């Protein structure tokens with residue numbers, strides 16, 4: 001599953017592939033909005049232009065879905081790496097800076113540290129039952145399968 005590394009917050013958050021970036025941030029308690037967006041945002045319709053994020057790793061642009069027509073129109077005068085979180089679907093792991101319009105203290109050091117730490121890519125390990133539970137009987141059914149009758 002993809003991991004979103006929120007650089008400002010110093011947090012890694014796992015999400016489902018194709019999950020909406022805004023939905024993930026809100027679910028995980030990551031503050032996307034500045035004061036204006038906190039006071040009133042469009043709820044993810046792509047109209048208020050307050051859910052800016054910046055993709056801050058070199059390969060990260062392809063980790064999100066392509067810019068939507070709404071973003072092309074609304075982000076015309078913004079840096080190319082900026083996105084509207086409500087319009088972006090997460091395909092792969094990436095590094096994101098929330099509220100890129102707000103100064104990040106120690107920006108260079110924090111970005112360097114975030115880029116240096118390994119970022120999981122692809123599925124993470126799921127808990128695996130103990131080997132004994134996976135043993136198969138001679139007829140190919142799991143050894144612990146319920147018997148009929």
Ligand code: FES
Pocket residue numbers: 041042043044045046047048049050051084085086087
């Ligand atoms: S929440 Fe309004 S543009 Fe994204």
